[in-house]
Amino acid sequence: APALLWMHGGGMVLGTAAADISSIYKRYAPHLDMAMAFVDYRLAPEHPFPAAMDDCAAALEWLADQPEIDPSRIAVGGASAGGGLAAGLALRARDELEVEPVLQLLIYPMIDDRTAERDDLDDLPVKLWNQTCNRFGWASYLADIADDDVHPHAAPSRAEHLSGLPPAWIGIGTLDLFHDEDVEYARRLMAAGVPVELHVYPGAFHGSNGFVPWAELSKRWVADEHAALARGLSLPNW
Numbered sequence: 001a002p003a004l005l006w007m008h009g010g011g012m013v014l015g016t017a018a019a020d021i022s023s024i025y026k027r028y029a030p031h032l033d034m035a036m037a038f039v040d041y042r043l044a045p046e047h048p049f050p051a052a053m054d055d056c057a058a059a060l061e062w063l064a065d066q067p068e069i070d071p072s073r074i075a076v077g078g079a080s081a082g083g084g085l086a087a088g089l090a091l092r093a094r095d096e097l098e099v100e101p102v103l104q105l106l107i108y109p110m111i112d113d114r115t116a117e118r119d120d121l122d123d124l125p126v127k128l129w130n131q132t133c134n135r136f137g138w139a140s141y142l143a144d145i146a147d148d149d150v151h152p153h154a155a156p157s158r159a160e161h162l163s164g165l166p167p168a169w170i171g172i173g174t175l176d177l178f179h180d181e182d183v184e185y186a187r188r189l190m191a192a193g194v195p196v197e198l199h200v201y202p203g204a205f206h207g208s209n210g211f212v213p214w215a216e217l218s219k220r221w222v223a224d225e226h227a228a229l230a231r232g233l234s235l236p237n238w
Helices: 016-028 051-064 083-096 113-117 132-143 177-192 215-234
Strands: 003-007 035-039 074-079 105-109 168-175 194-207
Touching: 003 051, 003 083, 016 035, 016 215, 035 051, 051 074, 051 083, 074 083, 083 105, 083 194, 105 215, 113 132, 113 177, 132 168, 168 177, 168 215, 177 194, 194 215
Parallel strands: 003 035, 003 074, 074 105, 105 168, 168 194
Antiparallel strands: none
8 A cells, every 4th residue: 555654743842643643544544545654753852853853764664664555655744843854754765765755745844943043033923833932842853953063854944955855745824934944945846856836825824724624725725635645646536
């Protein structure tokens, strides 16, 4: 079977795989004939980079080695910090691993630690994840790593070379703290020749598709995710 490897959100400091299993399974399983695996990666600040990325890489290699899984049809995905881990995992797979994901599903991904340095975002009226949270999350994850030494597997926007990565689907709302970094990452992927679908949802805030799933915008967002996964995994009947 094709498969999705999912990384949960939580700013690198919160969350568990178990907390995502029910909601994500219900979100995808009725619509997509694929297997799903969830990574319970180690959290900062107790376990700074590269602990979480090491766990995600180990999970990807384990998943590809399962006899019931088609290793040529594995997508990596996640939301928020999980989306950042999925983007970083795509880079690590290209650079170091033998497994090649066919899609990176990046839902409002947390991918650029330099956003936390922007004072102009301090008073932005965003919901759920603001600059105070963002600074704590990145400081916890990167610990004592100097600014010049931040690895692109930790903060994918730091990567100088983006060619050779799997196709990406990026979904972001206009009222999300990560809007600018996600749109810029999509632009750079496109410039590097990576197939990209960028969906910018007007009025959507961080996590809105999960918090208000009954909203028409949220329904359209999730339907767009379904379509991207179906195409990326070459699922029948799509």
